[in-house]
Amino acid sequence: MGRSRSKRSASRNQREERSHDSFDRLVQGFRRSETKRGREYSVQPVSGQRAVKVYTCPGCRGTIETGTPHLVVWREDGIMGAEADLAARRHWHNRCWTIA
Numbered sequence: 001m002g003r004s005r006s007k008r009s010a011s012r013n014q015r016e017e018r019s020h021d022s023f024d025r026l027v028q029g030f031r032r033s034e035t036k037r038g039r040e041y042s043v044q045p046v047s048g049q050r051a052v053k054v055y056t057c058p059g060c061r062g063t064i065e066t067g068t069p070h071l072v073v074w075r076e077d078g079i080m081g082a083e084a085d086l087a088a089r090r091h092w093h094n095r096c097w098t099i100a
């Protein structure tokens with residue numbers, strides 16, 4: 001006879017899988033803080049592999065194509081709180097942020 005039925009009993013993997021490009025994951029990288037014009041920002045580099053969407057850069061109003069390493073930037077000192085700041089994050093070309 002048979003196969004043990006207990007094979008499936010270890011299905012503990014019921015943690016919800018979050019949407020694949022979950023921002024939680026994104027921020028685990030090399031986030032750093034920068035101060036520009038007296039405001040604090042979090043700056044998170046995004047590798048080309050992770051750049052799977054097209055964004056508009058607020059610096060040059062140009063397009064950040066998929067596969068382009070770039071930066072995600074959000075304020076750290078917003079009065080609306082961290083979540084709102086995060087929700088308002090922007091994607092920048094590396095160079096545009098540098099000269100912003």
Ligand SMILES: [Zn+2]
Nearest residue numbers: 057060093096
């Ligand atoms: Zn730009």
